[in-house]
Amino acid sequence: xxxxxxxxxxxxxxxxxxxxxxxxxxxxxxxxxxxxxxxxxxxxxxxxxxxxxxxxxxxxxxxxxxxxxxxxxxxxxxxxxxxxxxxxxxxxxxxxxxxxxxxxxxxxxxxxxxxxxxxxxxxxxxxxxxxxxxxxxxxxxxxxxxxxxxxxxxxxxxxxxxxxxxxxxxxxxxxxxxxxxxxxxxxxxxxxxxxxxxxxxxxxxxxxxxxxxxxxxxxxxxxxxxxxxxxxxxxxxxx
Amino acid sequence: xxxxxxxxxxxxxxxxxxxxxxxxxxxxxxxxxxxxxxxxxxxxxxxxxxxxxxxxxxxxxxxxxxxxxxxxxxxxxxxxxxxxxxxxxxxxxxxxxxxxxxxxxxxxxxxxxxxxxxxxxxxxxxxxxxxxxxxxxxxxxxxxxxxxxxxxxxxxxxxxxxxxxxxxxxxxxxxxxxxxxxxxxxxxxxxxxxxxxxxxxxxxxxxxxxxxxxxxxxxxxxxxxxxxxxxxxxxxxxxxxxxxxxxxxxxxxxxxxxxxxxxxxxxxxxxxxxxxxxxxxxxxxxxxxxxxxxxxxxxxxxxxxxxxxxxxxxxxxxxxxxxxxxxxxxxxxxxxxxxxxxxxxxxxxxxxxxxxxxxxxxxxxxxxxxxxxxxxxxxxxxxxxxxxxxxxxxxxxxxxxxxxxxxxxxxxxxxxxxxxxxxxxxxxxxxxxxxxxxxxxxxxxxxxxxxxxxxxxxxxxxxxxxxxxxxxxxxxxxxxxxxxxxxxxxxxxxxxxxxxxxxxxxxxxxxxxxxxxxxxxxxxxxxxxxxxxxxxxxxxxxxxxxxxxxxxxxxxxxxxxxxxxxxxxxxxxxxxxxxxxxxxxxxxxxxxxxxxxxxxxxxxxxxxxxxxxxxxxxxxxxxxxxxxxxxxxxxxxxxxxxxxxxxxxxxxxxxxxxxxxxxxxxxxxxxxxxxxxxxxxxxxxxxxxxxxxxxxxxxxxxxxxxxxxxxxxxxxxxxxxxxxx
Numbered sequence: 012x013x014x015x016x017x018x019x020x021x022x023x024x025x026x027x028x029x030x031x032x033x034x035x036x037x038x039x040x041x042x043x044x045x046x047x048x049x050x051x052x053x054x055x056x057x058x059x060x061x062x063x064x065x066x067x068x069x070x071x072x073x074x075x076x077x078x079x080x081x082x083x084x085x086x087x088x089x090x091x092x093x094x095x096x097x098x099x100x101x102x103x104x105x106x107x108x109x110x111x112x113x114x115x116x117x118x119x120x121x122x123x124x125x126x127x128x129x130x131x132x133x134x135x136x137x138x139x140x141x142x143x144x145x146x147x148x149x150x151x152x153x154x155x156x157x158x159x160x161x162x163x164x165x166x167x168x169x170x171x172x173x174x175x176x177x178x179x180x181x182x183x184x185x186x187x188x189x190x191x192x193x194x195x196x197x198x199x200x201x202x203x204x205x206x207x208x209x210x211x212x213x214x215x216x217x218x219x220x221x222x223x224x225x226x227x228x229x230x231x232x233x234x235x236x237x238x239x240x241x242x243x244x245x246x247x248x249x250x
Numbered sequence: 251x252x253x254x255x256x257x258x259x260x261x262x263x264x265x266x267x268x269x270x271x272x273x274x275x276x277x278x279x280x281x282x283x284x285x286x287x288x289x290x291x292x293x294x295x296x297x298x299x300x301x302x303x304x305x306x307x308x309x310x311x312x313x314x315x316x317x318x319x320x321x322x323x324x325x326x327x328x329x330x331x332x333x334x335x336x337x338x339x340x341x342x343x344x345x346x347x348x349x350x351x352x353x354x355x356x357x358x359x360x361x362x363x364x365x366x367x368x369x370x371x372x373x374x375x376x377x378x379x380x381x382x383x384x385x386x387x388x389x390x391x392x393x394x395x396x397x398x399x400x401x402x403x404x405x406x407x408x409x410x411x412x413x414x415x416x417x418x419x420x421x422x423x424x425x426x427x428x429x430x431x432x433x434x435x436x437x438x439x440x441x442x443x444x445x446x447x448x449x450x451x452x453x454x455x456x457x458x459x460x461x462x463x464x465x466x467x468x469x470x471x472x473x474x475x476x477x478x479x480x481x482x483x484x485x486x487x488x489x490x491x492x493x494x495x496x497x498x499x500x501x502x503x504x505x506x507x508x509x510x511x512x513x514x515x516x517x518x519x520x521x522x523x524x525x526x527x528x529x530x531x532x533x534x535x536x537x538x539x540x541x542x543x544x545x546x547x548x549x550x551x552x553x554x555x556x557x558x559x560x561x562x563x564x565x566x567x568x569x570x571x572x573x574x575x576x577x578x579x580x581x582x583x584x585x586x587x588x589x590x591x592x593x594x595x596x597x598x599x600x601x602x603x604x605x606x607x608x609x610x611x612x613x614x615x616x617x618x619x620x621x622x623x624x625x626x627x628x629x630x631x632x633x634x635x636x637x638x639x640x641x642x643x644x645x646x647x648x649x650x651x652x653x654x655x656x657x658x659x660x661x662x663x664x665x666x667x668x669x670x671x672x673x674x675x676x677x678x679x680x681x682x683x684x685x686x687x688x689x690x691x692x693x694x695x696x697x698x699x700x701x702x703x704x705x706x707x708x709x710x711x712x713x714x715x716x717x718x719x720x721x722x723x724x725x726x727x728x729x730x731x732x733x734x735x736x737x738x739x740x741x742x743x744x745x746x747x748x749x750x751x752x753x754x755x756x757x758x759x760x761x762x763x764x765x766x767x768x769x770x771x772x773x774x775x776x777x778x779x780x781x782x783x784x785x786x787x788x789x790x791x792x793x794x795x796x797x798x799x800x801x802x803x804x805x806x807x808x809x810x811x812x813x814x815x816x817x818x819x820x821x822x823x824x825x826x827x828x829x830x831x832x833x834x835x836x837x838x839x840x841x842x843x844x845x846x847x848x849x850x851x852x853x854x855x856x857x858x859x860x861x862x863x864x865x866x867x868x869x870x871x872x873x874x875x876x877x878x879x880x881x882x883x884x885x886x887x888x889x890x891x892x893x894x895x896x897x898x899x900x901x902x903x904x905x906x907x908x909x910x911x912x913x914x915x916x917x918x919x920x921x922x923x924x925x926x927x928x929x930x931x932x933x934x935x936x937x938x939x940x941x942x943x944x945x946x947x948x949x950x951x952x953x954x955x956x957x958x959x960x961x962x963x964x965x966x967x968x969x970x971x972x973x974x975x
Contacts, residue, residue, distance in 0.1 A: 068872050068967035089876065095967070096874025107869040111265035123258045124874050130254070169873065 013044035014077075015176050015209055016065055021074035023060050023232075034060040036232040037074070042177065042211060047203045050213040051220055052229035058213035059181055061229065065211065066099055066179045067091045079176050096124055100170030102180035106162040108154040114141065114165050115150045121173040140168040144198060160191035167199060177209040184216050196222050259879060263887035270859065277855040278895035281951065284848035285896040288841055289903030289935075292942060294915075295837045297933040301926050302830050303793075306823045308490045309665035310477065310677060312363060312787030313796055314803065315822040316349065318342055319813045325785055326824025327367055327477075340784050343814065347779035349786055352810050358799045360791045361487035366478040366685050366784035367677065370646040372517075372638065377561040378407055378463040382455060389451050401444070403564035404458070408438050410561060411465050434461045466561070472516050472637070476506070476646075477677040478685030480778050487789045488665070496640035496661025499681060502772040503660075506644060507679040510662040517637045521559070521611070522630060524552040525622050532618060539615045553611035559633055560604065567632055568603050574628050575606035646680075648688050657684050658769050667928030682778050785822075845946070849954045856888060856958040863962070864969050871967035884959035885952075892951040907933050 023035040034057045042048060042065075050058045063069035064076050067083055076083040079098050086094065095101075108117050115137060122133045141147055144164035146157075154162050163183060170178045180199070184192030196219050203210050212219060220226055228235040267274045307313050310327055317325045318341025325340055343349050343364075350362045381404050388396040412435040419428040437443055438458070447454040481499045485491055494510040508517065515523065531537045531545055539545045563571065610629075613621060638644050638659050647654035657680065665675070680688075790799055800816055807814045820827035860867075867880055914930035 063968050066872065066967075068868075092871070092874055092876045095872060099874075101872050103869070105865075107865065107872075109262070109866070109869075111262065111269045116261070120258065121873055123254050124876075124879070126255055173874070 014041055015044055015079055016040070016042040016211075017075075017077040018061075018064065019075040019077075021061075021064055021071045021076060023057075023064065023069070023072050025060075033232055035064070035071070038229075038232070038234055040227065040234055042209065044176070044209055045203070045207040046225055047200060047210045047223050048212070048225040048227055049220055049223040050211065050227050050229055051215060053215060056229045057232040058215075058229055060232075062179055062181050062211070062213050065177075066101060067094050096121065097173060098176045100173065100175035100178040102163070102166045102170050102178060102183045104182040104185045106154065106159075106166050106186070108162060108165055108169070110154050113151050113153055114146055114157070117154065117165055118168045118172050121169060125173055136172060137168075140172055143202070144168045158191075159187050160194060163187060163191075163195050164198065167195070167202070171202065171208065175208075177211060180210065180212045182213055182215075184214065184219055189218065192216065193218055193222075255879065256882075259882045259886055262883050263890060266863075266883075267887055267891060273855065273859055274891055277852060278891055280848050280851050280855075281892055281895040282899035282902070284844055284950075285899030286903045286906075287844050287899075288942070288946065289900050290906055291837065291841050291844075293903070293907040293933050293935050294931075295834065295841075296936055297931060298926060299830075299834065301928070301931060302833075303819070304490075305665075305667070306826065306830075307789075307793065307819045308488055310488075310787075311819040311822040312361070312487065313790040313793055313819050314788040314800055314816055315365075315785050315819070316343070316353065316788065316803075316807070316814045316816045317785035319815045321815070325817060325822055326827075327365075327785075327822050342782045342784055343786060344782050346781065346783045346786065347776070349812060349814065350779060352806060352812060353786065353788060353803060356799065356803055356806060358790050358792055358795055359788050359803075361483060361787075361789040363483045363487045363787040363789065364478075364480050364682060364779070364783040365787055366682070366689070367475065368478075368648070368685070368689050369473055369475050370648055370680075370688065372472040372474055372644055372646060378404070378458070378466050380562075381407065382458055382463065386455060399564055399566065405439065406565060406568070407466075407561060408435050408462065411435055411462075412439075415465070431465050435465070438462060474508070474512065474516075474678050475676045476680040476685065478680045478682050478783070480682055480775065481507070481679060482775065484679070487787070490665040490667060492664050492666045494662045494664050496659075499660045499679065500772065502774060502778065503658075504681050504684050504768060504771065505658040505660045506646070506681075506684070507660055508638075508662050509675050509678050510664045511675045512678065513636065513662045519558075519633055519635050519637075520552060520555045522625070522633075522635055524549065525625050528613065528618060529622055532615070539613065539618065549611075549613050553608075553613070556604075556607040556611060559607070562634060563632070571629065571632050572603040572606060574632075575603070575610055578624055578628075579606050579609045646684075646688060655684060655688055657681075682781065682783065683773060686781055845950055849950045852888070852951055853954040853957060856884070856955050857961070860884065860958040860962045864965050867962050867965040868967050868969035871965065877963040880963045880965075881959050884962050885955060888951055888955040888959075889948070892948055896948065896951075904935060907935050911935075 018038050018040040021035055021038045022033070024031045024033055026032070038057075038061060040061075050061060052058050060069070064071055064083070065078070067076075067078060067086075070076075070084055078094055081090075081094060083091065083094075101107075109120070112120070118141060119133055119137045122128055122136065128136070138147075138150075141150060144167055146161060146164055146168070149157060149161060154165065157165070163186075166183075167178075170180075178199075183199075184195055187195060199210055200222055202208055212223070214220065315325055315327070321341040322339040346364045350364070353359055353362045381400055385397065385400040385404065388394075388400055412432060415428055415432050415435065419425065419432065443454065482501045485498070495513075496507075499505045499507050514526070518526075528539070528545065528549065531542070532539070537545060539549065559571075560568070610621060610624075640659060640661055642659050643656040644659045645654060645656050663679070788799075788803070790796060796818060800818055804816050807816065820830060823830070870880060870883075910931075910933050912932075914932045915926070916930050917926045917928070
């Protein structure tokens with residue numbers, strides 16, 4: 012199995028008013044290609060901070076974060092931007108779509124930023140992804156014309172369009188009703204299984220937890236023992 | 251950044267402008283207003299600047315002025331106002347011709363006009379003086395009817411004076427002087443005085459000259475600023491110069507021309523002037539006497555000056571005016587406030603002139619037009635409407651100790667477009683020869699030079715000394731200027747007139763002839779040039795090259811080692827030039843102020859917008875947008891806004907300026923006429939104006955946007971993930 016993410020003794024302190032908060036207190040974690048994993052823990056446990064470290068949007072106070080073999084701390088802002096653009100996909104709790112752009116444009120944006128594909132190639136890839144998430148009929152709609160579930164589907168398409176090594180999803184179902192939430196998780200699971208795309212969620216939603224292959228419990232900035240299931244089990248046996 | 255990314259940036263910018271419509275419109279309006287204001291203000295400033303420049307350069311100063319290098323003070327042609335006490339020491343250009351030859355050789359100089367500025371008192375004899383002069387004339391020509399008439403008039407004046415002195419003697423500090431005055435006045439009323447008069451008129455006239463004439467207080471002495479110049483050159487160089495009344499000062503002749511505005515304002519009968527002023531106030535400015543305290547006060551004050559008419563009218567004239575008014579007044583009475591119509595006619599017939607004049611000059615909105623009409627139809631022909639008339643010989647006296655002379659008054663002029671400005675209107679014109687005489691430019695050296703000159707240019711064949719005596723009314727045969735010295739002018743200013751009237755009567759015929767010779771003398775421009783002037787005005791062919799030309803001429807002056815210095819029109823215009831600079835600074839400050847305000851507002855609006863959009867920026871950063879894209883997005887956004895709003899503002903400004911350029915902006919006050927270069931300013935758009943506004947506003951908005959945009963690029967992507975909506 013290919014290693015995509017590795018964290019070594021990662022700590023993170025950040026100021027909260029007058030005091031410093033230890034958000035992460037020495038996290039070691041490795042994620043492999045094709046995993047469908049969830050960071051699970053109560054609020055304030057450090058889920059989001061950990062996700063930000065992995066997403067290269069925040070840097071650790073100490074320790075090392077490797078994304079696809081690149082050590083994050085050594086990278087310039089430009090290089091980090093590039094890492095995010097090519098290697099990572101983001102799905103946000105609040106969707107964070109560009110309200111001024113329509114569905115197609117939102118999904119196309121990472122491709123434009125990458126600037127590698129021709130218009131035709133982009134069209135093909137964007138269209139097929141939108142179809143995949145079931146929004147072909149809403150191609151020209153603006154995000155505020157869509158339901159929460161539909162918006163999160165756009166998010167998923169946007170996260171996937173640049174063919175990232177890993178998709179990071181910060182509480183993707185928190186703003187959705189339970190039925191829609193499950194639909195979204197199922198969609199991601201399906202993509203994970205057919206395309207071998209790696210997913211890492213943060214969540215405290217039990218229904219999400221029940222659908223992932225690997226649960227990474229986090230509490231007080233430390234990872235407890237991972238609960239591996241399915242695919243992870245076989246790897247475990249092989250190792 | 252590839253084309254498609256640029257497209258994305260534009261798309262994002264454009265769409266966010268649209269989706270934040272309200273903010274965009276508010277900021278847009280500010281930018282629009284800023285550019286609008288800038289374009290309009292700049293066009294107005296520029297137009298007013300050009301107009302002011304033209305007001306000055308085409309009326310008095312020219313573009314450049316040269317004057318004596320050794321001058322202690324800076325030449326300021328329009329700074330003389332309010333500076334009469336301390337006359338600037340300007341030295342002189344000893345030989346104008348030499349200077350002109352050099353300066354005229356510069357390719358950008360179209361005219362070199364000689365100049366000299368100084369003040370003079372226009373002296374008019376008082377009523378007794380005039381009557382005595384007429385009396386002398388009538389004796390000389392044996393006109394007994396006229397003689398009797400003048401004696402009657404004199405007695406009327408004596409009555410008036412006795413009344414005046416009787417009224418004021420009690421409150422005077424100088425009881426003695428007043429008593430002797432009244433004694434003298436009573437002497438004149440005795441029969442014995444007139445018996446002596448018949449026997450020996452000259453000694454009685456002497457008594458009247460020395461004892462009675464000084465008792466009349468002078469009418470306000472009239473100070474006039476004179477600009478001496480070669481009128482032919484002046485007329486050719488200063489295109490705004492226009493004749494109004496009379497005729498042009500003939501080429502090479504001695505004489506003066508009076509500024510028409512001053513002629514109306516200071517030399518016109520003061521009640522006639524009042525009628526004019528009120529007429530304009532009511533009909534041009536739409537004011538009303540009833541509601542206008544200023545007008546009421548003006549009428550009350552001025553209308554008392556009919557006393558001067560009483561002094562100047564002879565018995566026949568007074569009776570004629572009384573009868574005219576007696577017919578006119580009752581009708582206006584009965585129509586307005588007379589409750590008993592049967593009594594007014596008979597009574598009115600018995601009233602005196604003073605009573606009627608008081609009624610006549612009691613002006614209000616209802617009667618003004620009728621009275622105005624009546625005044626010009628019937629009254630004006632009976633009075634002396636102007637203190638000097640075209641064709642008169644006007645006695646001029648230099649301010650302070652010095653000389654006086656008489657100069658023929660040829661006509662009045664205006665500087666077209668700046669008639670009433672009060673700035674370029676300060677000067678009257680005098681010929682160079684009279685100026686040199688009046689202000690003592692003929693030193694012993696110069697006189698010797700003149701003798702030399704006369705030999706060289708033997709065109710002037712007349713007894714110069716004699717002619718000049720006649721002109722200056724003096725008996726000083728040897729000197730051109732030392733008639734009327736300090737001693738003669740003495741402490742008692744009221745007797746100034748003695749010399750003039752004395753000599754005029756005693757050598758009347760002879761003087762008249764000789765004076766005529768002097769008036770008819772025409773000097774060639776060579777003669778005019780060969781002599782001292784105070785400064786020379788340079789008029790340029792291309793005023794845009796002013797600075798360059800100034801330097802080149804300075805160089806020229808040094809090369810030819812002429813003892814001159816050169817200044818531009820703004821300096822030469824003295825306090826007016828400074829005022830223009832101050833105005834420019836004020837207007838520029840205003841524009842800069844407007845800029846700063848709009849910059850702060852744009853900056854603030856952008857900053858607010860940026861902060862509101864932190865999640866959006868964070869998201870973009872998180873999904874892989876670099877700082878350049880964020881910067882570009884914000885920049886393009888404000889640039890688009892600026893271009894659209896600024897463009898619209900510039901367009902609106904252009905439209906307004908074009909419109910104003912068609913209808914014109916009327917000058918609200920006299921001073922503005924000068925700034926506007928006329929009654930109406932027609933603003934115009936220079937090419938500079940069109941580009942300047944938008945360019946500067948774009949520059950400002952870039953600066954104003956830079957900070958928020960840079961701030962935006964510093965937004966860490968983590969913000970997007972942690973911000974809860």
